[in-house]
Every structure is written in structure tokens, then in C-alpha cells.
Amino acid sequence: MRATLLYGAGDVRVEDVPDPKLKLPTDAIVRVLRACICGSDLWPYASKPSSDHGDRIGHEFLGVVEETGSEVSGLAPGDVVVAPFLWSDNTCDFCTEGLQPSCRHGGRWGAGDVDGGQGEAVRVPQAAGTLVKLPVGEDTALLPSLLTLSDVFPTGHHCAVTAGVDERTSVTVIGDGAVGLSAVLAARRLGAERIILMGRHTSRTDLGREFGATEVVAERGEEGVAKVRDLSGGDGTHRVLECVGTKPALETAFGVAREGGVISRVGVPQYEEGPMGFETMFFRNITLTGGVAPARAYIDELLPDVLDGKIEPGKVFDRTVGLDEVPDGYRAMADREALKVMVRP
Amino acid sequence: MRATLLYGAGDVRVEDVPDPKLKLPTDAIVRVLRACICGSDLWPYASKPSSDHGDRIGHEFLGVVEETGSEVSGLAPGDVVVAPFLWSDNTCDFCTEGLQPSCRHGGRWGAGDVDGGQGEAVRVPQAAGTLVKLPVGEDTALLPSLLTLSDVFPTGHHCAVTAGVDERTSVTVIGDGAVGLSAVLAARRLGAERIILMGRHTSRTDLGREFGATEVVAERGEEGVAKVRDLSGGDGTHRVLECVGTKPALETAFGVAREGGVISRVGVPQYEEGPMGFETMFFRNITLTGGVAPARAYIDELLPDVLDGKIEPGKVFDRTVGLDEVPDGYRAMADREALKVMVRP
Known part of the structure; x- marks a missing residue:
């Protein structure tokens, strides 16, 4: 599949990477419908030392479940889901208190062998705890606002x-x-x-x-x-x-x-x-x-207002790019030409 | 009257100063029954540059109202009262919110022409807002715990x-x-x-x-x-x-x-x-x-537990000195020989 990698300051590339596969029974594979570029992605985009090795990047995405591990309950292939910007089991004491960034079994997208969000698909660790099923179809006009539930609005x-x-x-x-x-x-x-x-x-x-x-x-x-x-x-x-x-x-x-x-x-x-x-x-x-928002904790509360159309946080997106145009999306955000860029892989 | 002045690091003196007199119709004069030395007094005691001019010091006291200005309501000569460590009108918006340290017409003991608490008597500005009447006599055994309501316990x-x-x-x-x-x-x-x-x-x-x-x-x-x-x-x-x-x-x-x-x-x-x-x-x-405690805001809540004997915050006092021994009281607290020193003028 294709995914975004950051090689150094100003050097974002979209390349072929291995297709994600289930590694643990708690994983799921999600095909990405929409991802986006975060203001916080601009910090490494501005300062990362140049390297031969690119790092996977992106931590906001929404997609369709393609496959689930044997221990993933509550999710099935075909479900439309949003992922918070950190993955978490949603069962440990910190998660139960609504502090998922401190999850005892959680982590960051793009770290280690975990996929980044700006790609065609993602292996989602702790899928049952991380992903939130959305009662919508792939073609809903609400996708931009629903995508903001991954990070920026929470x-x-x-x-x-x-x-x-x-x-x-x-x-x-x-x-x-x-x-x-x-x-x-x-x-x-x-x-x-x-x-x-x-x-x-x-x-x-x-x-x-x-x-x-x-x-x-x-x-x-x-x-x-x-x-x-x-x-x-x-x-x-x-x-x-x-x-x-x-x-x-x-x-x-x-x-x-x-x-x-x-x-x-x-x-x-x-x-x-x-x-x-x-x-x-x-x-x-x-x-x-x-501090770092427990997006997962807030999605349940915020989702109904988005579904009802009471709020439209998705209005922050003022540009949409395809995956191959992601490098230009970074440039546009860094140059303050775009407020927030949505990615349609 | 006699009062405590700080002339510089390690140089505390008890001297004759003018007797306090009403200056504004919102003032009261309080004869001090008990005062004490605060851990925060030890900072200037450790570091104040030496000077020919002593600064009045002390911000915790409890005493008997001797005289009230014409605009002081709710207080009468003979009342036993405790003073919080900052004086305040208790009617401005900050006071109403329980943030008396930010009072729009308040200030600090010992600053400008305001008396310090470690003396025989004190002119109390904004007396109706500042002082809290205590339903006790001058000889109550509760004086130490009631004195803590001025600062340390709140x-x-x-x-x-x-x-x-x-x-x-x-x-x-x-x-x-x-x-x-x-x-x-x-x-x-x-x-x-x-x-x-x-x-x-x-x-x-x-x-x-x-x-x-x-x-x-x-x-x-x-x-x-x-x-x-x-x-x-x-x-x-x-x-x-x-x-x-x-x-x-x-x-x-x-x-x-x-x-x-x-x-x-x-x-x-x-x-x-x-x-x-x-x-x-x-x-x-x-x-x-x-931050700086709004002692005035808390006294109403804490007072009943002190009066009932449910709590005895006055146990923090492990030494009592007369006014002339105040310099030794400072030394004893600075040397960690005493935990907290009460002053009986």
C-alpha cells in the first residue's frame, strides 16, 4: 500500500510500504477513508533532522474495518470507525478514568511497528478499545466532522x-x-x-x-x-x-x-x-x-452533536488532497495557505 | 505601644511605635491577644538587606476590638475577632467569588502605614470585611486553634x-x-x-x-x-x-x-x-x-469544626513567647528548634 513518511524537515514522501497484517489477536485492519494533517505534524516537519530512513506519520483517521483479530469484540468488517490520535485498551485504570493518553497498554501511531494514519490502511492495536464505531455509511457528508473526532475537536x-x-x-x-x-x-x-x-x-x-x-x-x-x-x-x-x-x-x-x-x-x-x-x-x-487530550474519552459525548448536525467541527478543513498530494498539503499548512488539510487516500 | 520590626536578615527588634488610631471610618483598632510567626516571615528574615529603617512585620493575629470607625458595621468594642493574613473589603467581585487576596480595596499587613500583626495593637483597614467575630471569650482554651484561622490552617x-x-x-x-x-x-x-x-x-x-x-x-x-x-x-x-x-x-x-x-x-x-x-x-x-489562600473565604467553613473541637489545628504551636521574646522566636523557627511560635503580647 501507499503511506506517508517523513524523512526530515520539509521532506515528506508518499511511498510503497508493506500492507498491514494482523499481528496480535487484539489488532484490526482499517482501510482509511479520510485522514488529515495536524498542526502538531508541522513541528517535526519544521525541524526533523534529515535521515535515510523515513518515519511513518499521521495520527488522525477514519475508515472501514477490513479484518479483526480473534480477540476483538464489538467490531466487524464493514464497520465505519474513527480512531483517536492515540491507541489504548480502554479498560485499564487510566482509561477508565478517562485518561487514555496514559493507558497502560497504549501508544502512538507511527511509533515502532505501528502504522501512521496518513496511508491507505492501518493496523490498529487494541482495536476494541481504540476504535469507535460510527452509525454512518462510507458516503456520508458528515465524514469531515466525524474525522475531527480523532483529534482536533476533542x-x-x-x-x-x-x-x-x-x-x-x-x-x-x-x-x-x-x-x-x-x-x-x-x-x-x-x-x-x-x-x-x-x-x-x-x-x-x-x-x-x-x-x-x-x-x-x-x-x-x-x-x-x-x-x-x-x-x-x-x-x-x-x-x-x-x-x-x-x-x-x-x-x-x-x-x-x-x-x-x-x-x-x-x-x-x-x-x-x-x-x-x-x-x-x-x-x-x-x-x-x-495537556494531551483523551480523545477516546470524549468521542461518546461529542458524537451525537456531530450526528445531529448541531455542530460542524469539520469546517476547519479548507482543503482536501489525495494521498500523493500529501507533501503539498504539508507545505500548504506550513505556509499558512491552508488551515487544515484533509486526505482522501 | 510595642511592635515587631524587621531591620534586615536575622535582625528582628521589638520597639516602641505610635499607638494605632482610626484613620478612616472603615477602620477598627484591635488589641492583640495572640499573634504568631509564619514560615513566610522566615524568607525576609533570612534575606532582607540590612537597613536603618525597620519594617513592621507579622500578618496573623487574633484580638479584641477596642474601637470602630463610623462605617464599621457588625463589630463592637469587646468583640473577640480573628484577622485573615490579608485585609479586604469582602464586598467586591473578587471577594464575593472567594478570592479575597485579589480584593480591589485590600492589602497586606505591615505595608505602607498599615500595622503588622506582631505587636500590641493593630489598626485594621476595611474592618467590617476583614475581621471575623468569634463566639468566645478572651480566656478560651481554643485561642491557639482559632489563631490558626488567620493563615496557616486556611x-x-x-x-x-x-x-x-x-x-x-x-x-x-x-x-x-x-x-x-x-x-x-x-x-x-x-x-x-x-x-x-x-x-x-x-x-x-x-x-x-x-x-x-x-x-x-x-x-x-x-x-x-x-x-x-x-x-x-x-x-x-x-x-x-x-x-x-x-x-x-x-x-x-x-x-x-x-x-x-x-x-x-x-x-x-x-x-x-x-x-x-x-x-x-x-x-x-x-x-x-x-496560590495565596483566601483565608477570609474559608473561616466561615472551618470555624465550626474548631469550636466543636473536631479539629485542633492549634497543635502546630509548640512554643509561646512574650512580645519581647519575638526575636528569639524567629531564631527558634529559623533553626528548626520550634515548629511554630505563638506570641502573647
Whole structure:
């Protein structure tokens, strides 16, 4: 089959790789209907040292079960399924608590001998725990929104949930990438009536407004902080959803957080240390939370709203490419030409 | 009157100062029955540059109202009252939310023209908002436990509350100082059944056991982390109450926190930056919370248990000194000879 490999910064290739086969009785084979490129894929795309050996890449996909191992219950060939961006048994203590990224028998797509998601098919470990069966046909128009359940929408949702967003809280969302916009949608869905979106790409912030942002702040850094504070009576907002992952974005988050407030991060942090001192955080009783989203835990809750058409998180996709065009999809996202690229193998 | 002043590291003096007088109609004058020395007083005691000018010090006291300004309601001369370690109007939006340290009209004892608590009397700004009337006489045996409501016990309680301690969570408390022991007592009060106390002073950890600690770990650093992990099935505990404030204590906190867990800090941080990276915090979904306790917000909840004798947080006091002996009280606490020193002016 064909699959995507990353050889180094800017060097994505689509190549022939061995067809996936069941290795363990808990595996399933899924033919990929749709995959996509994640903002977090852009970090290694920007920085991976060049190598002779390509690494399989991609961790968001939706497809059709082709084959199941003897111990896989609840799934059968022909089922349309979505895969969260980490695989997990969904039965260990961490999974039971809704913390699937810490699953005792789970792991990452593309790591070791596990397939990446940006290919024609995937061997899915812990298939019964990982895959969620979708009550739709292969040809449903809902595929884009259903695909967001693999990562980007639950990640925005995780940001809003861990921040404690509700109808009484004012919210700032930092970042107008697909995760930031998903966080806007999630915050609105959780009842927030005041959502300030910090972003400077009008096409994206327009979608942010459609998703529920009530104000947009295009300024960055100190100027952006001052603007958000102006909009919030000088205090900042109760909740800050940091959806970028850079240190400047983190600093902005501390700048726009109201005392007693919560900053939640879901952008993969590109730094090791951050401000935790008396003035920045301690005296102000700021809480810092968030992390890698347990997408698997949230799918059951989010799926009905997608099926009902109440929310359309799939609007974050503004370009669709075939598998052979994936390298151009990476380029387009890295150049901010596309917001989020869907892949139709 | 006599009051305590800090002139520099190791240089505490008790001197004559002007008697407090009402300045604003919202003030009250309180004669101090009991004050005490806080672990946080030891930071300036260890490091303040020497000066010709002494700063008033002390932020924990309990006393008798002597005089009230014309706008002070709910208080009358003769009332026994406790003062939280920050004064506040208790009516602004932050106070109403239970975040009195951020009060729009509040402040610190000993700052500007405000008296410190370690003296014979105190002018109390925003007296109606700040002081809590206690239904006891001046001679009650409960004075030590009631005095802890000014800071140390609500601070331990804040740590446990913000960490989300309840009957389902395992807890590690870092630090066997008076705040750490108060955090143990607070965690037990909130239902925690498993409380590991990290501390190496047996006399203190013995009180910790009396307060509810189920295990004591005397080791520090990596060895301490390994021990706590051993005791918690390799995973660490759900909640970590960091009651020291040093960077090594913070690092220990990250080391003993279970994935998906919460670290709450109430020890005043002696650092500006800390670990917030992918491996330490983000991938593990660790939440960092805590901060300066809204003691005023908690007194109403904690007072009945003290009055009923259900809890005796005053056991943290292991030495009582007169006002003129306060300098020796500082020395004794700094030398770890005394756990917490009460002052009887």
C-alpha cells in the first residue's frame, strides 16, 4: 500500500510500504477513508533532522474495518470507525478514568511497528478499545466532522473542559489554527457567552466567529494582552485556552488571565520551563492545566452533536488532497495557505 | 505601644511605635491577644538587606476590638475577632467569588502605614470585611486553634481544596512545617484516606500522623520520589500538596504526581520559572494550581469544626513567647528548634 513518511524537515514522501497484517489477536485492519494533517505534524516537519530512513506519520483517521483479530469484540468488517490520535485498551485504570493518553497498554501511531494514519490502511492495536464505531455509511457528508473526532475537536474540547469553561466564565482563545477554532466551538458548546479569539488571519477568525467567538483580537504580544484586558474591564478573562504551544503564546496566556483564573494548554509546548513565580502565577491564584487530550474519552459525548448536525467541527478543513498530494498539503499548512488539510487516500 | 520590626536578615527588634488610631471610618483598632510567626516571615528574615529603617512585620493575629470607625458595621468594642493574613473589603467581585487576596480595596499587613500583626495593637483597614467575630471569650482554651484561622490552617485547606482532595484521592504532602501539617489535617478533613507526608523531623511527622498522615517518607529528592512511587504502586498520588516553596520541593511534586493528577502549591515560591514541558507536565496531564489562600473565604467553613473541637489545628504551636521574646522566636523557627511560635503580647 501507499503511506506517508517523513524523512526530515520539509521532506515528506508518499511511498510503497508493506500492507498491514494482523499481528496480535487484539489488532484490526482499517482501510482509511479520510485522514488529515495536524498542526502538531508541522513541528517535526519544521525541524526533523534529515535521515535515510523515513518515519511513518499521521495520527488522525477514519475508515472501514477490513479484518479483526480473534480477540476483538464489538467490531466487524464493514464497520465505519474513527480512531483517536492515540491507541489504548480502554479498560485499564487510566482509561477508565478517562485518561487514555496514559493507558497502560497504549501508544502512538507511527511509533515502532505501528502504522501512521496518513496511508491507505492501518493496523490498529487494541482495536476494541481504540476504535469507535460510527452509525454512518462510507458516503456520508458528515465524514469531515466525524474525522475531527480523532483529534482536533476533542483537543479543543479538552482545553475548554479542563479550563472549566461554562456559562458563567469569560474566555480567551489564543490561536486561530484548527485547534484554536475547535476550542472556540467547544467553549461555545459548553455555554460560554463571551469568547475573545486572538488571531490575525481573517479567514480563520471569520470561522471563529461562526463557531462562537464574540470578539477578535488581531494584535499579539503586549499589545494583544492590552487589548484583551481592555475588552474585559482591565481584568482579563476567567479562562484562557492556549492553543499554540509557543512561549510567547504562553506569556500572552498569563497576561490575559484574570486573577483566580485558569489557563489550559493544548498546543504542544515548544519549551521546557515557564513562568511559575510569585507575581505571575502564585499571588494571582492562576491554575495551569490541560495537556494531551483523551480523545477516546470524549468521542461518546461529542458524537451525537456531530450526528445531529448541531455542530460542524469539520469546517476547519479548507482543503482536501489525495494521498500523493500529501507533501503539498504539508507545505500548504506550513505556509499558512491552508488551515487544515484533509486526505482522501 | 510595642511592635515587631524587621531591620534586615536575622535582625528582628521589638520597639516602641505610635499607638494605632482610626484613620478612616472603615477602620477598627484591635488589641492583640495572640499573634504568631509564619514560615513566610522566615524568607525576609533570612534575606532582607540590612537597613536603618525597620519594617513592621507579622500578618496573623487574633484580638479584641477596642474601637470602630463610623462605617464599621457588625463589630463592637469587646468583640473577640480573628484577622485573615490579608485585609479586604469582602464586598467586591473578587471577594464575593472567594478570592479575597485579589480584593480591589485590600492589602497586606505591615505595608505602607498599615500595622503588622506582631505587636500590641493593630489598626485594621476595611474592618467590617476583614475581621471575623468569634463566639468566645478572651480566656478560651481554643485561642491557639482559632489563631490558626488567620493563615496557616486556611492555607493548608486552600492547598487541599484547590488540589481537589476528596475521599477518592490519594495525597502526598510535601513539607512537615506548620503549613504542611495543616494541609495533612485539611486533606483528612476533606475525606482523604491515604496521605503520605514527606518530612524528616520526627516530632513534626508524629503530629502529622496525629493529623491524619497514613505514611511518612523521610527521604528527599530522587530517593523520596522513589519511595512515594513505591508506596503508590509505581504511579505517584492523585494529589500533591506542595507546602515548602523551594524549587527542589516543586521538582519532588512533579516526581510524585500521578498522571492526570494535580499539584497545588501554597509555599511561597522562591523561584520564577519551573518545569512546564511536554514530558514533565503536558503529556502527563498534570495540573498546577494553588496560590495565596483566601483565608477570609474559608473561616466561615472551618470555624465550626474548631469550636466543636473536631479539629485542633492549634497543635502546630509548640512554643509561646512574650512580645519581647519575638526575636528569639524567629531564631527558634529559623533553626528548626520550634515548629511554630505563638506570641502573647
